[in-house]
Amino acid sequence: MKHPYSIDPWAIVEAGFSPEKLRESESVFALANGFIGMRGNLEEREAAGANTIEGTFLNGVFDSEPITYGEAAYGYAKNHETICNVMDAKSLLLVADEEALDLGLCVVMAHSRTLDMRAGTLRRRFLWHTLSGSSLDVEIERLVSLTHQELAAVRLRVRCLSGACAVSVVSDLSPAVIAAGDPNDPRNAAGKDRRLLTVSCGAQGPVLTMQQHTKNTGFTINCAVEHRCSLPFSTRCGADAVTWVATRELEAGDELLLEKSICYTVSRAGEADALPQAVDGCRAAPDFDTLAAEQRAYLDAFWEGAGMEIDGDDALLQGLRFNLFHLIQSAGRDGKRNIAAKGLTGEGYEGHTFWDTEAYILPVFLYTEPQLARRLLEYRYASLPKARARARVMGHPRGALFPWRTIDGEECSAYFPAGSAQYHIDGDIALAVRDYFLVTEDLDFLAAYGAEILVETARLFYDLGFFSEAKGGRFVLNCVTGPDEYNVMVDNNVYTNAVAEENFRSAAAVMALIKNRRPEDYVRLCAALDYAPSEADDWLVAAERMYYPPARDGIYPQDDGFLERKPWPLDSIPAEMRPLLMHYHGLTIYRHRICKQADLILAMTLFGERYSLEEKKKNFAFYDSVTTHDSSLSMAVFSILANEIGETDTAYRYFMSCARLDLDDMHHNTKDGLHMANMAGAWNCMTKGFGGMRCRDGTLCFAPVCPPQWKGYAFRVRFRGRTIEVRVGAEGASYRLLSGEPIAIIADGQTLTLS
Secondary structure (H helix, E strand, O other): OOOOOEOOOOEEEEEOOOHHHHHHHHHHOOEEOOOEEEOOOOOOOOOOOOOOOOOEEEEEEEEEEEOOOOOOOOOOOOEEEEEEEOOEOOOOEEEEOOEEOOOOOOEEEEEEEEEEOOOOEEEEEEEEEOOOOOEEEEEEEEEEOOOOOOEEEEEEEEEEEEOEEEEEEEEEEEOOOOOOOOOOOOOOOOOOOOOOEEEEEEEEOOEEEEEEEOOOOOEEEEEEEEEEOOOOEEEEEOOOOEEEEEEEEEEOOOEEEEEEEEEEEEEEOOOOOOHHHHHHHHHOOOOHHHHHHHHHHHHHHHHHHHOEEEEOOHHHHHHHHHHHHHHHHHOOOOOOOOOOOOOOOOOHHHHOEOOHHHHHHHHHHHHHOHHHHHHHHHHHHHOHHHHHHHHHHOOOOOOOOOOOOEOOOOOOOOOHHHOOOOOHHHHHHHHHHHHHHHHHOOHHHHHHHHHHHHHHHHHHHHHHOEEEHHHOOEEEOOOEOOOOOOOOOEOOOHHHHHHHHHHHHHHHHHHHHHHHHOHHHHHHHHHHHOOOHHHHHHHHHHHHOEOOOOOEOOEOOOOOOHHHOEEOOHHHOOHHHOOHHHOOOHHHHHOEEOEOOOOHHHHHHHOHHHOOHHHHHHHHHHHHOOEOOOOOOHHHHHHHHHHHOOOHHHHHHHHHHHHOOOOOOOOOOHHHOOOHHHHHHHHHHHHHHHOOOEEEOOEEEEOOOOOOOOOEEEEEEEEOOEEEEEEEEOOEEEEEEEEOOOEEEEEOOEEEEEO
């Protein structure tokens, strides 16, 4: 495949200007810090012949409007939630002797953009031959601070190489230009009124300010931009925009330098006005060089514990590091914000959080940035009251039901068969709580947050299911949708039953652990949750008697009726008719034996000890033949299990289909934002697939293989306060403890002590 960007293991470099690829590159070159997200738009915003999607987003800031149903019914989700595209502060327009910079019209040479994944900056440089005969060397750098949540910065440097001209810099603060989107694609926010109301804009010396409101959710968004430049300047205010302008006469050898410090703050109805905080924040912001040094130090520490190497494929290594870079950029860091399916790179899926966070993304942070994993789980804890309320609406007198798609904790999926019916979200969150404790031994988290989540999700599953006489007294979970959205409202989805069983066991074990080691917290939890030890006894009985559809000729159906549905051979479906959900009515899909994504295969990767190697091989072959992989979540899971059953070539093929999915725009929708879960899935392929990494009973285990396409590879993980490096080559593997106390691991079945 021809790669659209130069191959560099630590950078994404775009040489030249391709207006037809601008929307995709705006996602690729996005910068974020878990709160602010800025798409990689050109500073001058537009160019003749180019198609752009402007975007600046604030994590957790959204507007809503009622969902309109043709036929409404009790319990349907009530409101859409859509992330806000807030005021744009990153723009700069250059004017040379009245010629405005436009890449589609001006004579611009050697244009390049570089996303530096070690520095955390986006750098743009080009040579502009003006109509008046001057040559200008222009360099623009941008960063969104990973160490100051509310800050971003832009630096402009213009050098006159020859000739003479008057250069004006125009910087404005204005409402976002909202892209129309595709009204026929249910994955974006087309058709919804996403405009914000501009309340005020103005200038305080070199500081521009703007305040906007959401229409329905009570958010006030504030932005202040300070311009640091030695030139005389002027400002002008319009009805909904404010502009700063400075001009300098440049001759050969002269230079113009400008720094913009940008600060965003947010408040809710009833809270104090946060605009003064934004003004003070941008005025007190460190200069660009200081912010850049802090940015580099932050990323140096991250890469120290999350480093990856591949000997023999720099393009692949570039893709993997790109994935990790965007993951660390996009995750909320304060326990109030999560990570959306598209991160902070675009409006795809309206900025919603899904089960992807716990099932795909959180495992990456567990082993690279565990404190960030904790913050994501704290976000779920903060939404427990809404999850409890949703459970009551859905007919459950106890427990909590987390939403399938949301921003602030309210279910906002209008299509319940493939949305609210995905009860496995509770089990995904419960698994993440369990795994977080196994990897970190953070008992404080369990006592303060995790135990309550586990108890409430276990209660929900216990109320959902029952002991069925028709199934020999086994515990069943009926009318649910598993991860595979092409099979909805089914009985006994294997994945859902498996995560529910583990939820039962984890909740009982954690309450016993807290009773033993934190008796005061145990008493507090029992009172707060009205918890009785007999509940745990009931959960353990349900776990022991959990029902799973029996194998038929060695094939495990992913739900009770899967093997009864009409076959739909994959080779009979034209490529132009995929993804199926865009070209076939749901009922057509649901009646067939076909899968959108990994479901039973995902269960086999997470609960592999329940299946023999031969069972895994046979079921992998079967489900490989009936899965369309219409979801970007699918290929990584198939790659992991393929490695486990010894099919390294197949694992490699699936891995290569997901590792550079966004960099190479394989799904032709990178313009809407990057696929965060797929990015995390690629990391899981590397560590859990080729590296064979598992955490079993609190012990880190490895069973690595090296595909023949590589000379070798290496990765680092953090585990219980240690940093461990794994190196694998054709000759075998080596393990090294880089920091922390000695620890025992298991490698290919052999216990080793690293010190």
